[in-house]
Amino acid sequence: MALPIKDELEIIKENENIEIELLLNAIFMKFGYDFRNYGKAHIKRRILHRKMVSGMNSISEMTHKMLYDPLFYQEILQDLSITVTEMFRDPSFYLSLRSEIAPLLKTYPFLKIWHAGCATGEEVYSMAILLKEEGLLKRTQIYATDFNQLALQKARAGIYPIDRIKEFTQNYQKSGGKSSFSDYYNARYDSVILNESLRENVVFADHNLVTDSVFGEMNMIICRNVMIYFDKELQNKVIKLFHDSLVPGGFLCLGSKESLRFAESSPRFESTFDKEKIYRKKFTV
Amino acid sequence: MHNYKAIVIGVSAGGLHALGQILPKLPADFPLPVIIVQHISPQSDNFMIRHFNSISKLAVKEADEKEEIVPGTIYFAPPNYHLIVENDFTFSLSVDERVNFSRPSIDVLFETAAEAYAETLIGIILTGANNDGSRGLKRIKDFGGFTIVQNPATSEVSAMPEAAIKIAKVDKILDLDKIADFLMRLT
Ligand SMILES: C[S@@+](CC[C@H](N)C(=O)[O-])C[C@H]1O[C@@H](n2cnc3c(N)ncnc32)[C@H](O)[C@@H]1O
Secondary structure: OOOOHHHHHHHHHHHHHHHHHHHHHHHHHHHOOOOOOEOHHHHHHHHHHHHHHOOOOOHHHHHHHHHHOHHHHHHHHHHHOOOOOOOOOOHHHHHHHHHHHHHHHOOOOOEEEEEEOOOOOHHHHHHHHHHHHOOOHHHEEEEEEEOOHHHHHHHHHOEEEHHHHHHHHHHHHHOOOOOOHHHHEEEEOOEEEEOHHHHOOEEEEEOOOOOOOOOOOEEEEEEOOOHHHEOHHHHHHHHHHHHHHEEEEEEEEEOOOOOOOOOOOHHHEEEEEHHHOEEEEOOOO | OOOOOEEEEEEOOOHHHHHHOOHHHOOOOOOOOEEEEEOOOOOOOOHHHHHHHHHOOOEEEEOOOOOEOOOOEEEEOOOOOEEEEOOOOEEEEEOOOOEOOEOOOHHHHHHHHHHHHHHHEEEEEOOOOOOOOHHHHHHHHHOOOEEEEEOHHHOOOOHHHHHHHHHOOOOEEEOHHHHHHHHHHHO
């Protein structure tokens, strides 16, 4: 009788997992990007996808090519960083920001807001629009960071395909938007460019949450749909980084499916707006 | 006697009715977790969860990221996220591109669950209007798992079961009202 197929698959699976570990180590040693504490199944799916589209025979072959071909490395980096995003994603989150958090922010003379993992910037411009409508934009400094340079370039440009505008407009309206969304952009052929004024107070910068350090004295940190890709250990570490970067009473906003459940620093946050995953750093320790 | 450890179900158009013929019939001591991708609009609230919780004997919930998968629980993929099973039998979520125009995608769940559970997995494709899930079902089969497809003739929309039957050499094609009983005998 032939060897049952499943044993063969077990061997492939075991070898692939070893090869992936080696690939991730090579990325870290060569380029300093550390994916070793990202969700394993997710990383594997992305790497196998790249292997398929690039027509390579093995993950080891990919590792080799990556070390010698910077363009191929860039492709892998893009694969491992999911930049899918939208304006006013989860409108109810923005609705809560407007109704519950903005009134508190208005008591501060000056605000510092950090978007960690801002991808191509849609979230940042959404925030800028909200702040503008709440009369807060002028007194706010926004730091928008990501470790993906290509994404940051797009974020800086603030140009998006016109076919996304319908979805963005609907989200904007559901998020409690006070004007007409079309006030915020100009259409040009098949894209729209967002108003310059929205990015006046925004600094876009390269920052890696795994390896870079604290960003001091923030009144609010928004890090949505980034930590779902991290394992518990890394989540824990990054939430501590956020805790250390916030002023007492500062807000931490997570994605709608994320929470502080596994973080050791979770007792140092209040979860007053738990439903929208908005947490507040306690005033006293 | 086979020692199955989990069931995954993929379903699209017609799912509310089809799942209604299966989930409520599973007894309170049903020994496996049931993990479901139901194609659903990105904005939907948790109607499905509340509905099935009220008519099922098992606890029904949305899968949380990093959550440990436990027996006797029915999990739904959250709208607008892919649901992934890790090798340590916990869930991960992802917002990456749609697969087969879907997020959550059945293929994503099935392929990762196949890898984690191998021959201890049961995969089921029910009614639906596209071909999401076929590749995943084949993957389950390749890993030695058990595959079931709803009889296209008893499916509200037959495209998805038909696509799955075409691609994966499925173990069982069953009428909708026979699936729950079959699962109870299998486990
Ligand atoms: C799915 S996007 C989230 C975009 C936006 N926050 C949202 O919720 O729509 C995830 C982003 O996190 C970034 N990212 C992943 N790991 C990172 C790290 N270690 N440091 C900084 N950014 C990271 C990715 O490059 C990607 O742009």
